[in-house]
Amino acid sequence: MKSQEIRSQFLEFFKSKSHKIVPSAPMVLKDDPTLMFTNAGMVQFKEYFLGNSEPSSSRITDSQKCLRVSGKHNDLEEVGMDTYHHTMFEMLGNWSFGDYFKEEAISWAWELLTEVYKITPENLYVSVFEGSKEDKLGLDTEALELWKKIVPEERIVYGDKKDNFWEMGDQGPCGPCSEIHIDIRSEAEKAKIPGRELVNADHPQVVEIWNLVFMQYNRKADGSLVELPAKHIDTGMGFERLCMALQGRDSNYDTDVFRPLISELEKITNSTYGKSEKIDIAIRVIADHVRAVAFSIADGQLPSNTGAGYVIRRILRRAIRYGFTFLDTKEPFIYKLVDVLSNQMGEAFPELKLQKTLCENVIREEEQSFLRTLDQGLILLENIISETKGKTVSGKKAFELYDTFGFPIDLTALILRERGFDLDQKEFEVQLKEQKDRSRAATQVTAGDWEEINPVNAEAFVGYDHLETATRIA
Ligand code: ATP
Ligand code: MG
Ligand code: MG
Ligand code: MG
Numbered sequence: 001m002k003s004q005e006i007r008s009q010f011l012e013f014f015k016s017k018s019h020k021i022v023p024s025a026p027m028v029l030k031d032d033p034t035l036m037f038t039n040a041g042m043v044q045f046k047e048y049f050l051g052n053s054e055p056s057s058s059r060i061t062d063s064q065k066c067l068r069v070s071g072k073h074n075d076l077e078e079v080g081m082d083t084y085h086h087t088m089f090e091m092l093g094n095w096s097f098g099d100y101f102k103e104e105a106i107s108w109a110w111e112l113l114t115e116v117y118k119i120t121p122e123n124l125y126v127s128v129f130e131g132s133k134e135d136k137l138g139l140d141t142e143a144l145e146l147w148k149k150i151v152p153e154e155r156i157v158y159g160d161k162k163d164n165f166w167e168m169g170d171q172g173p174c175g176p177c178s179e180i181h182i183d184i185r186s187e188a189e190k191a192k193i194p195g196r197e198l199v200n201a202d203h204p205q206v207v208e209i210w211n212l213v214f215m216q217y218n219r220k221a222d223g224s225l226v227e228l229p230a231k232h233i234d235t236g237m238g239f240e241r242l243c244m245a246l247q248g249r250d251s252n253y254d255t256d257v258f259r260p261l262i263s264e265l266e267k268i269t270n271s272t273y274g275k276s277e278k279i280d281i282a283i284r285v286i287a288d289h290v291r292a293v294a295f296s297i298a299d300g301q302l303p304s305n306t307g308a309g310y311v312i313r314r315i316l317r318r319a320i321r322y323g324f325t326f327l328d329t330k331e332p333f334i335y336k337l338v339d340v341l342s343n344q345m346g347e348a349f350p351e352l353k354l355q356k357t358l359c360e361n362v363i364r365e366e367e368q369s370f371l372r373t374l375d376q377g378l379i380l381l382e383n384i385i386s387e388t389k390g391k392t393v394s395g396k397k398a399f400e401l402y403d404t405f406g407f408p409i410d411l412t413a414l415i416l417r418e419r420g421f422d423l424d425q426k427e428f429e430v431q432l433k434e435q436k437d438r439s440r441a442a443t444q445v446t447a448g449d450w451e452e453i454n455p456v457n458a459e460a461f462v463g464y465d466h467l468e469t470a471t472r473i474a
Contacts, residue, residue, distance in 0.1 A: 003243045003257050006117075007063055007092070007348060010237070013112050014061035014094045017104075022056075024349065027065040027088065028301040028308055034169055036308045037067040041093035042168060042213070042234040048097045049173035049215055051229040058099035063239060063348065064091045065295055070311055072169050080285035080322070083251035084207050087315060088292035090239035098230035105212050105233040106146045109180060113210075117246055123183045125199050125206075127157045129164035129176035135225055140164075140176045143214065147178065157199050166213040166234075173228060174219050180210040182245050205250055210237040253284050257344075261287040264340045269327040282326035289319035290337045293363060298355040303366050316363065320370050321408060330375075332367035335360045370406075377407030381415060388421065395427025402428075403435060 001009075011021050025044035029035055035043065041064040047053045067088050068075040078085035096105070113119045126147050129140040139158075147156055158164075159179070167174040183195035185205045198206035215232035217225040243255040252258060253273075262273050265283055273283050293303070293316045303313035316334070323329035338360045346353035384397045393416055401407045413423050 001246050003239070003247075003255060004347070006243055006246055007090070007239060009116060010092045010112070010242075011061055011063070013116055014059075014108075017059070017094075017108060019059040019061040019094055020057035022060055022062045024062055024064045024090075026299045027067050028296055028299040034171065036070055036311065038064060039066055039068050039071070039073045040064070040168060041066070041091040041236045042095070042173070042215075045095060045097070045234070046168070046172060049228060049232050049234075050218060055097045058097045060095045060097070062093060064093060064236075065349070066091050067292055067296070069292070069315060072167065076315075076318075079288050080281045082202075083204050083253055083284070084238075084241055084244070086240060086252070086288050086291070088288070088295055092237040092239050092242070094233070094235050096233035098232060101231050101233060102143055102212075102214055103146055105214070105235060106143065106178065107150070109210060109212055109235065110150050113180065117242075119182065119245065121151075122155075123195075124151070125155045125157060125181040125183065125196055126151055127159040127164055127179045127181070127199065129178070130158040130160055132161040132165060135161070135165075137165075137176070137225075140178070140214070143176070143178050154194075155196065157196050159200065163200050166211060167219060171219050171221055173215050173217070173232075173234075174225075175214045175216040175234075177211050177213040179208050180212070181206060181208050182241075184245055184250060207241055208238075209241045209245060210235065253287065258287050260340050260344055261290065261337055264337055268333050268336055269323065269329055271327050278326050282322040285322045286319045286327075286334060287337075289315050290334050290363075291341060293319075293334075294338050294341055294352065294359045295349070297359045297362050298349070298351040302362055313366065316366050317370050317408075320367055321374075321411065324371070324374055325411070325414070330371065332364045332371065334367055335363040338363065373406050374411070377401060377405050377411070378415075380405065381407070381412060385416075385419065385421065391420065392422045392424050395424035395429070396431055398423055399428050399431035399435075403431075 015021055025038060027038050029037060029043070038044065041062065042049070044064070045055065045060070048055045065088065069087050075085040076087060079087050094105075094108070113124065114121050128144045128147065129137075131138040131140075144156070163179065164177050165174065166177045181195075181199045183190065183198070183206045185195070189205075195206055200208070213234040213236070215234050216228060218228055219225055240252040240255060240257050243257055244250070244252045247255050249255050253262060262283055265271070265286060266273055271279055271283065273280060293312055296308075296312045301308050301312055303309055303316055305313070319334055323333065338356060342352045342356045342359075346356075352359075380401055384393060384401070388394070398409060398412050401412060402409045409428065413425075416423050
């Protein structure tokens with residue numbers, strides 16, 4: 001089944017259960033001081049949950065563009081390393097605003113997966129919230145009893161607050177949840193370890209596909225929970241993971257959502273996917289990041305030096321950097337993928353088609369300018385190396401290269417390692433901290449709802465130039 005069809009079957013199924021189909025909200029948020037990007041389907045409905053405004057229908061369904069690169073949900077470090085976390089992904093969802101609750105949410109999810117999509121029930125595991133002492137919440141017996149009617153107990157697992165209590169951010173609507181996980185391992189692998197032991201264990205073939213959140217509380221600024229005025233359902237299913245399961249693949253990147261992008265990338269960069277781990281990671285990173293960047297630009301968020309724009313710039317630079325280091329790309333090439341992306345996704349997300357030329361131009365210019373930085377940085381780094389006495393390069397010099405020329409520190413570390421030098425990382429960290437302190441003092445400026453975030457600091461965003469990443473890239 002093609003991904004387009006998988007998406008429309010989801011929406012049609014919930015339409016047949018009296019849900020209204022609505023478009024995705026923008027991925028980039030302009031008027032929410034607590035959040036930069038939509039990180040889940042429920043974000044656009046937050047005010048309905050809180051009872052502050054009225055939905056146009058008490059049952060809604062959609063496919064929401066999400067981005068998880070900052071704040072509470074930050075998956076950036078996994079992207080490319082694993083095969084099922086993306087920066088930008090689609091979240092299929094169905095909502096009840098004070099209408100149906102756990103019973104319908106659970107039985108419809110099961111009906112869709114096993115009767116419409118025809119997933120073998122034995123491959124599905126479900127989880128139930130076990131309770132949380134600090135929040136004075138007990139086991140979700142209501143969900144447990146409902147699941148027991150359709151799933152044998154050996155495929156029901158219990159989860160703690162980390163996995164089975166969903167919160168958008170530190171504040172806001174939240175509640176216990178039941179997740180549905182799928183085991184797509186071979187029969188031989190399944191015989192070795194029961195699937196239930198691999199649920200939530202970061203196994204690439206036992207993955208969470210759908211989260212059913214039972215919205216009952218609002219987390220206040222002081223951390224306490226209060227009951228919401230009414231009870232709601234908020235579900236989110238990872239579209240790319242569902243496609244993986246239904247298309248019989250064992251990686252999201254092998255579905256028709258990513259394959260066209262990867263084929264084009266192989267052609268442009270003259271590389272092959274599936275032969276070397278480092279090249280595969282680079283290809284996955286680029287195929288993933290181009291989507292995040294193109295969708296952001298189509299939403300009106302251009303790369304820039306502050307706030308959300310800075311996050312986008314760093315995602316794009318991370319992709320450029322992976323290409324530069326592992327695919328040997330010295331000329332702009334990522335912009336060439338926009339055409340493939342817009343052909344493939346433009347029907348479901350027309351903004352991508354409308355803004356295609358803008359996306360291409362912006363990405364190409366960003367690539368050009370960052371590649372220049374990389375080129376110049378390499379020359380400067382050579383000078384630093386030739387001036388170095390001994391085998392340890394000064395952290396202060398590396399910091400200048402990073403701070404003044406924007407040359408990524410992990411690239412410096414990598415090149416130095418390759419050349420048999422060490423970097424004085426302690427000295428680098430000291431310089432970085434001093435600079436952070438200086439600019440924190442200088443940039444506490446607010447513009448309307450938007451806090452100007454010091455680039456080095458953007459909302460706990462961990463980018464390519466973090467020392468931690470250096471070891472993983474290397
Ligand atoms: P995981 O435990 O795999 O990180 P999650 O519990 O953080 O997922 P939820 O917040 O419950 O995810 O989001 C609902 C659904 O969205 C998940 O069940 C999953 O299918 C999908 N999803 C979550 N994060 C990502 C991501 N980074 N890339 C692709 N799909 C995702
Ligand atoms: Mg997660
Ligand atoms: Mg999870
Ligand atoms: Mg989840």
